[in-house]
Amino acid sequence: METIRVIRGMRDIHPDQALWWQRMERRLADTLRRYGYGEIRTPLLEPTALFARSIGEETDIVEKEMYTFQDRDGSSLTLRPEGTASVVRSYIENTQWKKEPVSRLYYLGSMFRHERPQKGRYRQFSQVGVELIGSLEPAADVEMIDVMVECMNAIGLKDTSLQLNSLGCSACRPNYRDSLVVYLKQNQGDLCDNCRRRLDINPLRVLDCKAEACRRVADGAPKIIDVLCADCAGHFQTVRKGLENLALDYEINHRMVRGLDYYTRTTFEMVAAGLGAQNAVAGGGRYDDLVKTLGGPEIPAIGFAAGLDRILLKLQDTIPEPASPPNIFVVTRGEAGWRASLELMRGLRRAGVQVCSDVRRGSMKSQMKQANRRGARFVIILGEDELTAGRVTVKDMHAEENSDQKQIQVPREDLHGFLLNRLGLLEGVVG
């Protein structure tokens, strides 16, 4: 029979890998909790129109990367390609602004984009995203950038740099767009085919084309921060001052325009060294018009998202793997030994200790090998001898071979205290 295989661009996360994910997710959740952000879990499936309206009909994501299909009633559904649209949809649907002036939300989970798989890029991938809805003030921008930096610090990401830009607002961006188009048309001959096409539909994206020729054109292009309206310019200045108060280093990147149409004013991105072409690990910005675009009131917001798959790739090259907690293996002899082990193990587990035993009725030697493979710190031996004596044998797998601590007899009723004591001491050392 033909074997069923995993779908292209998707993969299984096995237990050893899952330990890395769990640690990263734990640290993110903990950091975000301290900033007052609460987790929101939205459906993976949304009406297609949600993404078309928020991300932009003309973007690559909407044009050719979404998993879109018909539901049984004929309506068009899409697996979410990003998280912000769903959060805003939910915000509006629940009239959240009537319940609180400012909402601090984060999400963590799978997104789907039908791209060609590559290092650090999968068709199902994980993002953490953070949204701060309800403030137009630069204070919100500074908080969001600080949260992003602290999240990356918390999970141990190193060698990163922060890039900053402003895209203006609905008042000043059209002017900039016009002058950019004029400039680009003058240099049209030097642009790549793709960018010549972009000229009409999304000219700002020409600025971050990676083609050498386009980069040269982009370098000479008018800079948006030179033509911001007074409000946007003042806002950007205050954001920069706030970042300087936090001693956050950044550089202004005039060419960073982001790939989603909903961004306004401040945009920012974090890039990491050593990830090849997929070096953008986190990015975000203001989306002051999005709530209104999706049918809500005029409420400004800012947020960012981070790509956890590629971040994890880098972490695995730079920081130690997660330590597995001390654990215990129970070796039994005979049916009486096995039966006696059942309650003993349940008691230890209820006390918080990881305990396993053989479920194959293997030989003593085979059971010891399993204990070793699992990295058990202690082995408890429960056989005929122990049963008749009312004791168990406790073997310390790490102790020296002829140490008097290597293997000792412990009365059944003292076992709990003995192990918890020893493991507690161990955990104190491990920290």
Added chain:
RNA sequence: GUGAGUGUAGCUCAAUGGUAGAGCACUGGUCUGUGGCACCAGCUGUUGAGGGUUCGAGCCCCUUCACUCACCCCA
């Protein structure tokens, strides 16, 4: 969507167009109630799939699928 490279045992990799192998891992034994080390033995394959050329294909050709890297896109 475009381009290049690679597909052989669970893993890492050998094999001039001529009998598919090694190391590691796994299982058992030496050691009948004691892991790691050593030694011994055993297990493991439609050579990604399909077709073609040939007396003969893991090797050459075509198709297809997958993976990797880059373009592109983005986090």
